[in-house]
Amino acid sequence: MAGIKQVQRQTGVALWRQIADRIREAISRGAYDETGMVPPETVLALQFGVNRHTVRSALAALAQEGIVRAVQGRGTLIERKERLNFPISRRTRFTDGIRDQARETRALLLGHAQEQADAEVARWLHIKPGTLVIRLETVREADKRPVSRATSWFPAARFAGIGEAYRTAGSITKAFAALGLSDYVRATTEITAAHADSADIADLGLTPGAVLLITKAMNTDLEGVPVQYSISRFAADRVQFTIEN
Amino acid sequence: MAGIKQVQRQTGVALWRQIADRIREAISRGAYDETGMVPPETVLALQFGVNRHTVRSALAALAQEGIVRAVQGRGTLIERKERLNFPISRRTRFTDGIRDQARETRALLLGHAQEQADAEVARWLHIKPGTLVIRLETVREADKRPVSRATSWFPAARFAGIGEAYRTAGSITKAFAALGLSDYVRATTEITAAHADSADIADLGLTPGAVLLITKAMNTDLEGVPVQYSISRFAADRVQFTIEN
DNA sequence: AGTGATTTGTGCGTATGTATG
DNA sequence: CCATACATACGCACAAATCAC
Numbered sequence: 001m002a003g004i005k006q007v008q009r010q011t012g013v014a015l016w017r018q019i020a021d022r023i024r025e026a027i028s029r030g031a032y033d034e035t036g037m038v039p040p041e042t043v044l045a046l047q048f049g050v051n052r053h054t055v056r057s058a059l060a061a062l063a064q065e066g067i068v069r070a071v072q073g074r075g076t077l078i079e080r081k082e083r084l085n086f087p088i089s090r091r092t093r094f095t096d097g098i099r100d101q102a103r104e105t106r107a108l109l110l111g112h113a114q115e116q117a118d119a120e121v122a123r124w125l126h127i128k129p130g131t132l133v134i135r136l137e138t139v140r141e142a143d144k145r146p147v148s149r150a151t152s153w154f155p156a157a158r159f160a161g162i163g164e165a166y167r168t169a170g171s172i173t174k175a176f177a178a179l180g181l182s183d184y185v186r187a188t189t190e191i192t193a194a195h196a197d198s199a200d201i202a203d204l205g206l207t208p209g210a211v212l213l214i215t216k217a218m219n220t221d222l223e224g225v226p227v228q229y230s231i232s233r234f235a236a237d238r239v240q241f242t243i244e245n
Numbered sequence: 246m247a248g249i250k251q252v253q254r255q256t257g258v259a260l261w262r263q264i265a266d267r268i269r270e271a272i273s274r275g276a277y278d279e280t281g282m283v284p285p286e287t288v289l290a291l292q293f294g295v296n297r298h299t300v301r302s303a304l305a306a307l308a309q310e311g312i313v314r315a316v317q318g319r320g321t322l323i324e325r326k327e328r329l330n331f332p333i334s335r336r337t338r339f340t341d342g343i344r345d346q347a348r349e350t351r352a353l354l355l356g357h358a359q360e361q362a363d364a365e366v367a368r369w370l371h372i373k374p375g376t377l378v379i380r381l382e383t384v385r386e387a388d389k390r391p392v393s394r395a396t397s398w399f400p401a402a403r404f405a406g407i408g409e410a411y412r413t414a415g416s417i418t419k420a421f422a423a424l425g426l427s428d429y430v431r432a433t434t435e436i437t438a439a440h441a442d443s444a445d446i447a448d449l450g451l452t453p454g455a456v457l458l459i460t461k462a463m464n465t466d467l468e469g470v471p472v473q474y475s476i477s478r479f480a481a482d483r484v485q486f487t488i489e490n
Numbered sequence: 491a492g493t494g495a496t497t498t499g500t501g502c503g504t505a506t507g508t509a510t511g
Numbered sequence: 512c513c514a515t516a517c518a519t520a521c522g523c524a525c526a527a528a529t530c531a532c
Contacts, residue, residue: 007443008443008446009507009520012258012259012261012262012265012306012508013257013258013259013262014257014258014259014518014519014520015519015520016257016519016520017257017258020257021440021442022442024440025439025440025442028439040496040497040498041497041498042496042497050520050521051520051521051522052521052522053519053520053521053522054519054520054521056498056499057257057519057520059498061257070497070498070499071497071498071528071529072497072498072499072527072528072529073496073497073498073527073528073529073530074496074497074498074528074529074530075496075497075498075529076497076498083437088488089490090490092490185490186490187489187490188487188488188489188490189487189488189490190485190486190487190488191436191458191485191486191487191488192328192458192481192484192485192486193438193456193457193458193481194270194456194481194482195266195270195456197267211438211439211440211456212438213436213437213438213458236437236438236439237439239437240435240436240437241435241436241437242433242434242435242436243333243433243434243435243436243488244432244433245333245334245335245337245430245431245432245433245434254509254517254518257518257519259507259508259509259518260508260509261508261509295509295510296509296510296511298508298509298510298511299508299509299510302508302509
């Protein structure tokens with residue numbers, strides 16, 4: 001293992017971006033922890049078999065992301081940034097899950113609307129397609145940094161006014177409570193990963209090509225009746241999930 | 246929502262590749278399931294706001310990957326390919342997990358070695374750093390398609406010869422059984438996502454910029470003693486995880 | 491304080507890749 | 512298939528900041 005990772009040309013991905021991705025991963029793997037710096041540009045250029053300009057483009061992109069900081073004469077320093085850990089369990093709650101890891105969490109309601117359930121939403125919520133549901137578009141932040149954006153659907157008959165309740169309360173748990181649902185549990189979680197699209201880039205402050213962790217999750221009340229279906233998109237460099245069995 | 250996802254210029258990712266990624270994701274999302282075909286090139290060009298030439302480059306790349314097949318006079322047909330679902334639970338086993346979704350699964354042992362546990366491995370296996378461990382490098386395939394590559398560590402004292410056992414048996418479960426461990430459970434799973442590196446691209450047959458789901462997992466015997474720590478890297482377009490609570 | 495070595499910052503000319511029409 | 516425009520990548524040279532001695 002640990003062979004010389006060569007960079008590939010003419011693949012539709014610019015060399016500087018491939019190199020940026022490599023360095024980003026090496027940093028998150030802790031490969032440069034001893035010095036706290038990235039190797040000199042000339043060394044990286046040699047390692048990747050590219051010109052120093054190309055390495056500089058990569059490092060400039062990482063500096064833009066806030067991952068490194070270049071200092072003339074000294075080198076390129078790594079800015080420490082921890083990943084939030086997001087536990088997934090029967091008791092999964094966003095705000096509680098990261099409460100002790102961030103000084104401040106914030107929930108923004110981008111918008112809400114009533115609509116008819118499409119096939120997918122209907123399947124997850126165990127209702128007939130066309131049944132009225134309320135859709136919420138939200139963004140969550142931890143310490144001013146956007147962490148995820150989510151689209152959630154709720155049966156409209158049972159949770160009328162959840163949009164306003166969420167805006168007021170600032171969390172799903174509290175909005176549910178305000179509407180008479182005192183407790184709920186996570187029934188199913190589906191996890192995939194993909195590239196960020198332009199909406200992700202805008203809402204989460206990402207760079208093109210960024211990686212997302214995507215969950216599709218269904219919550220039920222204590223009787224097992226579905227109360228919420230959500231598609232959440234997390235910035236993969238800011239979050240990890242843990243499952244304890 | 247559902248706004249027109251614009252494609253972005255000057256981001257280090259060629260337009261044709263961004264479009265290929267979008268179409269690939271749309272296909273895997275089932276967006277074109279009604280017709281089984283991708284929309285006409287002229288329509289796609291209009292949607293993405295690019296020239297038809299650019300769309301053609303994207304479709305050519307997807308055809309190269311075997312995801313679509315262009316037929317003159319008819320359109321661009323989608324080749325069916327499902328995402329394997331990989332359940333994560335206390336009873337998580339790779340081969341069992343996807344047994345009913347693939348006709349044939351295969352495990353390749355790329356190599357194995359005995360080494361001293363570094364800080365991370367030691368922490369996960371609850372042993373002292375420097376303790377002897379056996380490291381296995383494996384690749385798993387389902388229906389001839391590589392699904393994941395993994396690095397696993399086992400306490401050397403307890404599981405001497407697990408490399409050969411794995412090569413013979415073709416699964417961790419059977420290798421454990423051959424060494425006297427009849428049962429084990431998944432204790433902890435940590436999930437992140439990142440870009441594929443060149444080793445991933447080579448071992449899993451991916452394209453540069455591909456997205457990976459990465460798990461760090463620890464298995465214990467029935468007494469709760471750690472028996473295995475693994476870092477697995479899954480091609481995100483071929484796999485999803487589910488957690489049932 | 492001075493000098494050289496190291497490292498990042500900048501400029502410019504050229505070749506090739508990407509995208510348009 | 513071609514002409515045009517811009518992005519990407521290279522090679523070389525030199526300036527500016529930092530550090531060790």
